[in-house]
Structure formats: structure tokens, C-alpha cells
Amino acid sequence: PMISSNVFAADKAPLPGVQANDIFTVTNGAGKSVRVGVFGITEPIPRSAVPLSYVSHIAAAEEQVALLAPQVDMLIALTHFGVDIDQDTARRFPDIDLILGGDDHEHMKVEPGPDLATIFKADSNARSVQVIDLYYNTASGELRIEDRLQPITDATADDPATQAEVAHWAEIAYEGFRAQGIEPTEVVAVPTVDLDGFANSIRNGPTEFTRLMLNGINATATDPELSLMFSALIRMDDVIPAGGEFTMYDVIRTFPNNFDIVSVDVPGAALNGILSFGAQSAGSGQFILTTDNVTQDAAGAWLIEGQPVENTRIYRVGTTAEAAAGFANFGVTIAQTHELDLQQLLIQQLQTTFPPIEATSPEAAKELTPWEQFVEEFYRWLVSDPE
Known part of the structure; x- marks a missing residue:
């Protein structure tokens, strides 16, 4: 689902298809289950395509933590703020276990303090992903986090279904540009x-x-x-x-x-x-x-x-x-x-x-030495018509 806990339509109603939070259950092979809660807070968008209204991210986080923490084993906040605000959020709400953030456009792992949520961010435009494995001990309630940064390069194999979806939307964008008289290529x-x-x-x-x-x-x-x-x-x-x-x-x-x-x-x-x-x-x-x-x-x-x-x-x-x-x-x-x-x-x-490079003939592309010039002229004489 799409999740937003503090961004709403202009009339303060939830945006279509967007919910304030989500709770899902993960069960392992031994039949042990973990309930995971997720909510999302976002900074105001300065140039939004549609009119929006906002609730303070602090007020929204306070409401969501109070609602979700008693119901779940681990609580994750999805955020779009600079890392300073993410750290403030972690300190204000120690019941949050993990913050997955954006906005900074750079990968990072930040630990605001003992027993506070670790903050992870990847590079923008899918140049990297943070791979995060969560290990929860159902007996002790202890959560262990293992992480690694995975760069996305040309060596990374494309997922065919994802690639097809990307190509589909890219072509729609290109068609839109061409309709405006712009050739994107x-x-x-x-x-x-x-x-x-x-x-x-x-x-x-x-x-x-x-x-x-x-x-x-x-x-x-x-x-x-x-x-x-x-x-x-x-x-x-x-x-x-x-x-x-x-x-x-x-x-x-x-x-x-x-x-x-x-x-x-x-x-x-x-x-x-x-x-x-x-x-x-x-x-x-x-x-x-x-x-x-x-x-x-x-x-x-x-x-x-x-x-x-x-x-x-x-x-x-x-x-x-x-x-x-x-x-x-x-x-x-x-x-x-x-x-x-x-x-x-x-x-x-x-x-x-960067002016365009003028096309040159093959002959002009290379400056011949005197010996090369003699050989070339001699060859032309040999193959020329005697008449």
C-alpha cells in the first residue's frame, strides 16, 4: 500500500489509495509470527502538482506511535526529511525501531544513540539500495539488524518484469515530449x-x-x-x-x-x-x-x-x-x-x-608524412589509366 500519515488532500481527507499506516504479519518456518507496523511522514512539498494539506510530522508521528506500538513487535517509520530531522524523530519516539529515509540523496547509516532507531538511506535515482535484514527473537523481543549497501550498476542484472514496466512508462513520457514538439533522443x-x-x-x-x-x-x-x-x-x-x-x-x-x-x-x-x-x-x-x-x-x-x-x-x-x-x-x-x-x-x-565536430574526409583526417605522400602518389600513378 501507499502510506502517508501527515499528507492529505486539500480538504484534509485521505488521498485516494493512500492509508495512514499498515500492519502486517510475518511467519517463519517454525510457525513463529512477528507483527510489523509501518507509518510515513513527509516534509511539505513546495511545488506539488495538486493542492495538499499537511499535519505536523511530530503530531502525526506521535499519533501513529501511540496507535501502533501497543499492537506490533517492531515499528518502522518511512520518512522524507533531512537526516537532522530523522535523528530528532528517533530521539522523540524511542518506540520506533527503524527509520528508512530519503531527501538527502546520499546513502548513509546513522545511529542517533543507544536503543534508538537506526536511520538508513540509499542514493537517489536507484543508484544504490540498502539491503536490510531484520532478525527478531520472539522469546526475548530482541531485534537485530544486519545491513549492506548494494550499488546498482550496469553489472546488475535487470529484472525482466521491472524493465518492461520501466520501458512502458518511458515510452509514454517520450510520446508526451514528442507531442509537444520535443524529440527526447x-x-x-x-x-x-x-x-x-x-x-x-x-x-x-x-x-x-x-x-x-x-x-x-x-x-x-x-x-x-x-x-x-x-x-x-x-x-x-x-x-x-x-x-x-x-x-x-x-x-x-x-x-x-x-x-x-x-x-x-x-x-x-x-x-x-x-x-x-x-x-x-x-x-x-x-x-x-x-x-x-x-x-x-x-x-x-x-x-x-x-x-x-x-x-x-x-x-x-x-x-x-x-x-x-x-x-x-x-x-x-x-x-x-x-x-x-x-x-x-x-x-x-x-x-x-561544445560546438559540433565538423565532419572531415578520410584523406583530411590524417596528415601524411612526405614519404607517405610519395607512396600514395606513386600508387595513383601505377593504377591510373595510361591514356
């Missing part, structure tokens, strides 16, 4: 360097891929002193290797949330706060990527082109419409909305940075 560019868009890379620092986008934003904005964007906007979570094909589908999966490029005016005090917030959010989608001219000195003060950010100054910044909306409460104003959105800018940057 079209090759936009062939990069000459690795373009690393893995979440655990871009949410911790710049890569050639993020520099490509930030330089593009900076070139698009009007007289910017710097450019920035939230790392969460880059959703590809993959790498296009040097020599690989960057397709239209890659463009779409990089920026499914497609926002305009804007130039904004930012008070210096707000800019200092924004940059500090972004740096403190390393590892999450709120980590802020910037152009390379933004640095920090030994004391942690922010510098632009080596000069301290002045609280009393106004700075022109290139960014996205999403970031501008989020910064509006800090006195940030939009000076100009540009014609390019993120997808269009990415295409432009790829094609400008």
Missing part, C-alpha cells in the same frame, strides 16, 4: 569534459557542469557582480562523461522545474546572509552554487572579486525566478526577467561550449 552536444550532475557532488561544491550553468546565468543577466542558484534545481543526478551524448531528455531531466533567468538587486546585508545560509546547507538542495568570483577570507567573510561584501551596498545578481521569489522577504527586487529559461540556457551553453 536529439543530441544537443557532445561534451569534451565530464559534466557531473550527481546530487552528492553539486550539493557540496561546484563541478564543471554547475560552472557551465552559473557562467551562463552570469552572461545572461544585466551587469551582474555575481550569479547564484540553488543546487536543488539540478535534478539530473547523473554524469554525462566526456565524449558522451547530452540529449534533449538529459536537458529535461536536469531542469524539470524550469524557471526564468532574472537579474535582481540585493542589499549587501541580505547577500551576506544568503551566502552564509547556502554554505551552511551543504549536502542539501538548499546549498547555493555561485560563480567562481565569490569566495571567503580566512575569517569566513564573503568576498566578491576579492572585495568584502558591504552591508550598505546594493548588488546586482544573476539568478533564477525561483530564488528571487524565495528571497523577496529580504528586500531582493527583480530588475529584469530575461527571455531565457533554465532549459533554454542549458542548451545554449552546451552548444556554445
Whole structure:
């Protein structure tokens, strides 16, 4: 079943096909049974496709733990929060035995403390799975957890039924793109360097891929002193290797949330706060990527082109419409909305940075040595028509 204990329809009714919890029984070969309870809590979705309402995850967890713990032998929480909130949940509710989480996009195993739920997460986009075996002693009530991280690579055999289902939905998506005039298999560019868009890379620092986008934003904005964007906007979570094909589908999966490029005016005090917030959010989608001219000195003060950010100054910044909306409460104003959105800018940057390789004739592809030229000319003379 689909489980959600704190997310509901806009009228606060349960979403169709979704239940607040589940209890199931597992029986071993000796006839011994274990009852397992499961509930799920999720952070609010900033851009949901349908209107939703939420209950505080703490209130929902409190209700579910009180309801399920007396009925089950082990209790599992499915969560979608940063690991700090997962640890807080484990500490608040020691009756939870195991937390299977998301949101961080990186695999981890975190033990918040003695007799508290262990937290497990895998890498996003099925790049790995956590294999967790639970051993429950029905006599003592003791639970033992064994775990291993299993990377999913090309060497991992596909399950035929799963692969068929994936292909079915992928084709539906491709048909939808084509109906909009987009050919998802079209090759936009062939990069000459690795373009690393893995979440655990871009949410911790710049890569050639993020520099490509930030330089593009900076070139698009009007007289910017710097450019920035939230790392969460880059959703590809993959790498296009040097020599690989960057397709239209890659463009779409990089920026499914497609926002305009804007130039904004930012008070210096707000800019200092924004940059500090972004740096403190390393590892999450709120980590802020910037152009390379933004640095920090030994004391942690922010510098632009080596000069301290002045609280009393106004700075022109290139960014996205999403970031501008989020910064509006800090006195940030939009000076100009540009014609390019993120997808269009990415295409432009790829094609400008990695122009198509001109086709060459076999003869031109290799520069001949003088001896090779003599041999070639001699051969042509031998086989030429005497007349």
C-alpha cells in the first residue's frame, strides 16, 4: 500500500489509495509470527502538482506511535526529511525501531544513540539500495539488524518484469515530449569534459557542469557582480562523461522545474546572509552554487572579486525566478526577467561550449608524412589509366 500519515488532500481527507499506516504479519518456518507496523511522514512539498494539506510530522508521528506500538513487535517509520530531522524523530519516539529515509540523496547509516532507531538511506535515482535484514527473537523481543549497501550498476542484472514496466512508462513520457514538439533522443552536444550532475557532488561544491550553468546565468543577466542558484534545481543526478551524448531528455531531466533567468538587486546585508545560509546547507538542495568570483577570507567573510561584501551596498545578481521569489522577504527586487529559461540556457551553453565536430574526409583526417605522400602518389600513378 501507499502510506502517508501527515499528507492529505486539500480538504484534509485521505488521498485516494493512500492509508495512514499498515500492519502486517510475518511467519517463519517454525510457525513463529512477528507483527510489523509501518507509518510515513513527509516534509511539505513546495511545488506539488495538486493542492495538499499537511499535519505536523511530530503530531502525526506521535499519533501513529501511540496507535501502533501497543499492537506490533517492531515499528518502522518511512520518512522524507533531512537526516537532522530523522535523528530528532528517533530521539522523540524511542518506540520506533527503524527509520528508512530519503531527501538527502546520499546513502548513509546513522545511529542517533543507544536503543534508538537506526536511520538508513540509499542514493537517489536507484543508484544504490540498502539491503536490510531484520532478525527478531520472539522469546526475548530482541531485534537485530544486519545491513549492506548494494550499488546498482550496469553489472546488475535487470529484472525482466521491472524493465518492461520501466520501458512502458518511458515510452509514454517520450510520446508526451514528442507531442509537444520535443524529440527526447536529439543530441544537443557532445561534451569534451565530464559534466557531473550527481546530487552528492553539486550539493557540496561546484563541478564543471554547475560552472557551465552559473557562467551562463552570469552572461545572461544585466551587469551582474555575481550569479547564484540553488543546487536543488539540478535534478539530473547523473554524469554525462566526456565524449558522451547530452540529449534533449538529459536537458529535461536536469531542469524539470524550469524557471526564468532574472537579474535582481540585493542589499549587501541580505547577500551576506544568503551566502552564509547556502554554505551552511551543504549536502542539501538548499546549498547555493555561485560563480567562481565569490569566495571567503580566512575569517569566513564573503568576498566578491576579492572585495568584502558591504552591508550598505546594493548588488546586482544573476539568478533564477525561483530564488528571487524565495528571497523577496529580504528586500531582493527583480530588475529584469530575461527571455531565457533554465532549459533554454542549458542548451545554449552546451552548444556554445561544445560546438559540433565538423565532419572531415578520410584523406583530411590524417596528415601524411612526405614519404607517405610519395607512396600514395606513386600508387595513383601505377593504377591510373595510361591514356
